[in-house]
Amino acid sequence: MCGLAAFAASPALSHGVHAPSKGAPKPVLVLEGEFVATELNGRPLSRSGDAPKATLVFMPQDGVSGSTGCNRLNGRLVRSGADTTRFGPLALTKMACTGPAGALERQMLVVLRATNQISKFGSEVRLLSANGRVLARLQAISARAETGTSLYGKSWTLVRLNGQALDPQSLRPQVTFESNRISGSTGCNQFSGIHQRAAGKSRFLNMMQTERACLAAIGDPMATEAAFMEALSQVDEISLTTNQMILKSSKSPDVLIFEAGN
Template sequence: MKRRWLILALAASEAALAQPGGAEPFADGTWTLLRLTDAQGTVTPQGADPPTLTLVGTRVSTAEGTQVSGSTGCNRFTGRGAFTANTVRLGPLASTRRACTPEVSALEARYLNVLSRVRGLSFSPNLLVLSTGRERLVFGNRVTALDASRLFAEWRLVGAVGDTPPTLRLEPGGQVGGTTGCNTFRGTYTLEGNTLRFSPLATTRRACPSPELQRQETDYLRLLEDVRRYRVTGSLLTLILEDGTERTFQRPVNGG
């Protein structure tokens, strides 16, 4: 009896997956390229802006398809695809035409070449592998919409001087504000997976009460200009700069 019940349960599960919209998105989120293997060999992307792949609407047997976008580390691309539990087929990808460094351009060409021809897929919550057969793209470090929402708080810079440390407040609509410890600022940000960039920030022009606070303000605004990625761990926010250095912020406890 137990064996018969198990067989019926498995059959019901497979039938549900076969229905359009019958499965929840399974690989939605922004993935970071960890390794690329093609005829030229295997490469592990380095630097502050590794290639990414963002998927929205990965369900089995969907009619509308999956929204596909991402970054080559220099340019942006968009398109659509059809995903199942173990196959993928992408349509044409439209890409921006920004000039890149020779090294980034070479990786970009290899990445888009393999990505446009992938057919096989294997997936776990923390790893996505797309393959053409002999060529492979291995992605990890997935950031979901829920992960990104943890950014929406007010953060204080750790290790600041003075009684009023610089702050950073990110809002869901793409607005950012805060203080330098001396002046206030406003601007916008763009968020793509774990990639974070700030627009030029508008600040008030109040004179800082000491040279130390003036230097801190200058350094802080320059820091925000150089932000490329982020990581949230518990009550800590780590901003990763263009040169790979990191600065830590803390979320006040109970509004303190």
């Protein structure tokens, strides 16, 4: 897994959306879901499929994660008084970025440091400077993370991979879900990424993993890892029973079957 570097954002960023009546407290802006940057400092960003994309994922209790277009970021929104909130220190992975991805990352970090207010208009989030200038516009990709107790709070162990039962004595992949994120083990390496839920479909984005070579007395953990990660990248549907989770793709016959608590 790439190392993490602390990134300290600038102080203060405001959250009022509507002008409150005189004497009434201002409403607190509640943000949840994943948003992709469509404009930075007045310049539209490419939305083509191969262009790097900067994203922010707003989670419950003011958690925030996302991508600079190259590196992953994690942190929190810090509120100060009724009008002001800021991006607190953000942890960044430390991949070297060149070309368009590097340029986008530099712009995104400048915007995050300068942000002093946040507003929301329909599906658009705006990051603003202290004087109200629009620094960035972001468009919603998904509204809210999937809710419910059955998916969360459990460690799910893979028991069948593309129709083949996995030996219970082997190093089997495991996953956990928390808010808008997925993390776990391939049975060899650790991985994490974003779980996006929208229009009844689930997708796993910005997946990253460590890069160890693994051997085991039972099974081939490297072959299992490759098949598991490939199948996971195609998933768009999650179905749940009391003790079983099935991940599958509408475009592929690959199916991942997990059981809880193993």
